[in-house]
Amino acid sequence: MKKRSVPAVLVLAVASSLILSGCAGGASESSSSSQPSSSPVASETAKAQKAPQFLPEGSAKDNLYYFTWVMEQTLAADPATEATTMAQKIADSGFGVAGIQFTLDRTAVGLASDSMFIGVPFAGECLVGQFGPKISGVKTDVEPALASGGCLLGTGIQTLG
Numbered sequence: 001m002k003k004r005s006v007p008a009v010l011v012l013a014v015a016s017s018l019i020l021s022g023c024a025g026g027a028s029e030s031s032s033s034s035q036p037s038s039s040p041v042a043s044e045t046a047k048a049q050k051a052p053q054f055l056p057e058g059s060a061k062d063n064l065y066y067f068t069w070v071m072e073q074t075l076a077a078d079p080a081t082e083a084t085t086m087a088q089k090i091a092d093s094g095f096g097v098a099g100i101q102f103t104l105d106r107t108a109v110g111l112a113s114d115s116m117f118i119g120v121p122f123a124g125e126c127l128v129g130q131f132g133p134k135i136s137g138v139k140t141d142v143e144p145a146l147a148s149g150g151c152l153l154g155t156g157i158q159t160l161g
Helices: 002-021 040-049 064-077 083-095
Strands: 116-122 125-131 139-144
Touching: 064 083, 064 125, 064 139, 083 116, 083 125
Parallel strands: none
Antiparallel strands: 116 125, 125 139
16 A cells, blocks of 8 residues: 555655646746746737747757647647547647656546646656646646656556657
8 A cells, every 4th residue: 555655645746846836936937827038018929929839959948838838729629638638739749759648537436637747758857737627727847857767656657658
C-alpha cells in the first residue's frame, strides 16, 4: 500500500506546484493569462489576430504560450476533451508523439477525474499542462525533466509514444 501512495504523492506535488504557481504574482510564466510583453495592449491585439507558432529550435519556455494555446483551442472545440485526445492534439501540433505522458480520465473506482495532466518533454525540460472539469481553464508551466527522462510520476501514467 505504501508503494502506491508514494507515486500518488509525487503527482499531487506536481499538481500543487501548478495550482500554487497560478496564485503567485504577475511575474509567473505558468498560465495562459500572464505572458510578458513590452506593450500589453499591442501584444494582446497581436495574439488575438494571429495564432502562435511552434518553435522547434526554441526552448520549452519559448513554446509555453503555444503549448497553452493548443490546449485552450482543443478545449474550446470540445470542453469534454479526454486526456488521450489532448495528448494527441499536442503531438499533432508539432511536439511529436515521443515521450508525451498523460494521466487517466477516470479514477481507480471509475469516477471521472477532477483534472488531468499532460507532460511533454522538450529541449531537456517538460511542458506540463492541467485541465479538467473541476478547474477553470488550462494551467501550464515549464518544469525540470525527471531523472528518469519523463515528465509525470504516479500510478496510471500513460504514454503516447
